[in-house]
Amino acid sequence: MRKIRAIFYEKPEDAYYNLAVEEAIPRALSLGYGKPTIRFFRNENAVIIGYFQYAEREVNLREAELLKVQVVRRFTGGGAVYHDLGNLNYAISLPFTKIIPTDIVEYYRFFLKPIVNALKSLGATNASLGGLNDLNIETRKVGGTAASRKWGVAFFHGTLLINTNLETMARLLTPPLEKLKDKGATRIRERVVNLSEILGSIKIEEVVDAIIREFEKTFEAQIEWKDDLTEKELSLAEKLYAYKYTNKEWNYRRKPSSFFDKTIFG
Amino acid sequence: MAYEGIHKAKKGLIRVRLSLDPNKIIKNIEISGDFFLYPEDALWIIEKHLVGKKAEKNELLAEIKKIYLKHNIETPFLNPEDFVKAILNAVRKYEEDTCNIL
Numbered sequence: 001m002r003k004i005r006a007i008f009y010e011k012p013e014d015a016y017y018n019l020a021v022e023e024a025i026p027r028a029l030s031l032g033y034g035k036p037t038i039r040f041f042r043n044e045n046a047v048i049i050g051y052f053q054y055a056e057r058e059v060n061l062r063e064a065e066l067l068k069v070q071v072v073r074r075f076t077g078g079g080a081v082y083h084d085l086g087n088l089n090y091a092i093s094l095p096f097t098k099i100i101p102t103d104i105v106e107y108y109r110f111f112l113k114p115i116v117n118a119l120k121s122l123g124a125t126n127a128s129l130g131g132l133n134d135l136n137i138e139t140r141k142v143g144g145t146a147a148s149r150k151w152g153v154a155f156f157h158g159t160l161l162i163n164t165n166l167e168t169m170a171r172l173l174t175p176p177l178e179k180l181k182d183k184g185a186t187r188i189r190e191r192v193v194n195l196s197e198i199l200g201s202i203k204i205e206e207v208v209d210a211i212i213r214e215f216e217k218t219f220e221a222q223i224e225w226k227d228d229l230t231e232k233e234l235s236l237a238e239k240l241y242a243y244k245y246t247n248k249e250w251n252y253r254r255k256p257s258s259f260f261d262k263t264i265f266g
Numbered sequence: 267m268a269y270e271g272i273h274k275a276k277k278g279l280i281r282v283r284l285s286l287d288p289n290k291i292i293k294n295i296e297i298s299g300d301f302f303l304y305p306e307d308a309l310w311i312i313e314k315h316l317v318g319k320k321a322e323k324n325e326l327l328a329e330i331k332k333i334y335l336k337h338n339i340e341t342p343f344l345n346p347e348d349f350v351k352a353i354l355n356a357v358r359k360y361e362e363d364t365c366n367i368l
Contacts, residue, residue, distance in 0.1 A: 051306055054298050057281060079279075079300030104304060104340050132277050132302070132342050149304060178274040179300075254298060256310050 002221040004036045004094070006212060009229060012085060015046035015070040017237070020245040021229070022157065023075055024237035026093040030151035033232050038215060038223065039091045040208055043083035046070040047172055050078040050146070055252050063171050073251045076146035078133060081159050082169035086194065088204055090115075090211060091157035099220065100154050108132055108147055111156040114214035115143070121210050124198050135160070140193035150257075162204060163196040239264045268294070269363070271356030277301060277343030280352035286360050290321045297352070301344050308337040312349070321357045326350045 011017045018041050028034030047059050047069055055061065055071045058080040064071055069082075083089065092111065094100070101107045112129050119127035119135070119142070130136035135143035135158070145158035170188040180191060196202055216223050229237070244250050244260040271282045278301025285293045295316050303309050312333050319329050330346040333339065341348075 050300050052298050052303065052309055053300060054281075054296075057298065058300075075306075077300070077302040077306065104302075104342050108342075146302070148306065150306065176272060176279065178272060179279050182274055254296070256307050258307060 002036070002097075002219065004038055004215070004219060004221045004223045006038045006040075006223045006225045007227075007229065008040045008208070010041035010043075012042050012044040015043040015048070015072045015083065016245040017241050018043055018046075018089075019048065019072045019074055020241035021233075021237045022091055023240050023244075024233050025091065025229070026148075026151055026153040026155045027240075028230075028233045028236055029093050029095065030153050033230070034093070035230075036094045036221075037092070038212070039093075041089050041091075042085050042087065042204075043070070043089070044085055046072055046083045047080055048083060049073050049080045049251075051075055052077055052254070053080060054254055058174060060172055060174050067168065067172070069172060071251060072245060073254075074146070075150070075257060076148045076155070076157065078144060078146040079175070080173055081144055082164065082172050083159065084164050084168065086161070086163035086165065086196075088160045088162055088207055089157065090160070090208075092155065092215070094154045094219065096149075096152065096154050104147075105132060107149075107154075108145070108156075110218070111147065112145060114218040115145075115158065115160075115211060118207070118210035118214045119195070121213070122195075122199060122202065122206065124195065126198075137193055137195075137198055141191055142193050142195055142198075160207065161192060161194045162202065162207060163194050166192060166194065267363070269356045269359040271352050271354065271359065273348055273352035273355055275301065275344040275348035278341075278348075280344075280348060282349075282352040282356045284321070284353065284356050284360075286321055286357070290357070290360075292316050292319055292321055295353070297349065302342055303344075304340045305337065308333065308339050311337060312339075316353075321353060321360075323350060323354060326353055 116127050126138045133145045143160040148155040243263045249255045268285050273280045280299045284295040327350050
């Protein structure tokens with residue numbers, strides 16, 4: 001049976017670092033010194049924008065400054081999300097194997113299904129897949145996901161709203177009306193829901209355990225908890241942090257990854 | 267002067283910002299949004315390829331389709347037509363503006 005490392009590795013006060021680690025794990029795997037990994041983490045107060053987005057168009061930057069929110073761009077597509085400690089992030093990096101679908105829509109479903117099952121096992125029986133990449137409870141979104149096949153690694157990550165401050169989220173994100181209307185909502189608040197609203201109080205550990213149980217089944221793997229990343233992964237994360245994830249060219253000017261690669265990877 | 271166009275596709279919102287010369291040739295173009303495009307970095311190839319092209323429906327569609335084929339681009343629930351619509355929405359703003367001047 002295949003082994004997958006699980007790690008709860010975070011620096012909630014530094015979203016730039018958390019996102020640098022998010023890239024370091026699949027990159028290390030692709031460079032031959034990483035490990036198949038499921039990582040969990042949280043950010044205390046951050047907006048994470050998609051690879052193809054401009055912060056100035058998706059985020060109320062004046063509010064962000066006022067609320068001391070870190071605005072960080074990720075390497076996967078999709079939309080802007082707000083992270084606080086009530087939001088759980090998970091990320092999977094695996095080598096490609098036969099069990100991973102090649103069709104992109106099926107690829108999303110492959111990774112989303114265990115999350116839906118985890119939510120159901122926790123009691124959110126109305127959890128379902130929405131569109132390509134959303135996790136819904138009835139008509140409202142409880143999590144978003146994004147996938148990548150860059151660097152020859154099967155990568156998938158997502159957010160899960162457990163008890164995020166949705167008012168703060170609504171103050172920070174500025175989706176155009178076209179987007180909300182399409183989802184039958186006129187305000188962000190009508191479009192999203194916290195898991196705690198459905199299940200009452202729920203601990204983050206319970207959610208993590210439920211996800212792990214489902215991933216073991218889906219990936220036909222044995223998942224082993226580790227406390228830390230390897231030295232090499234950490235040193236790669238430091239580089240990504242210094243040259244990319246704290247860089248305005250990355251976070252605000254939508255430069256492609258290739259713009260930073262030479263400095264970081266030589 | 268840059269003009270902006272928005273188009274909501276089945277999956278994803280496309281935002282285009284572009285500038286045109288008097289013959290409606292694209293001088294600069296940025297395509298952003300919350301869509302998914304694989305391989306990701308082909309978005310910048312599309313942008314580069316559109317510079318110097320006429321901002322006209324059929325030509326844009328043909329050029330974008332060409333890049334899709336060449337780079338095996340996949341955009342789940344979103345088509346080259348959606349990019350063209352977003353671009354044309356920006357072009358319309360440009361036209362409204364130039365009409366006002368004339």
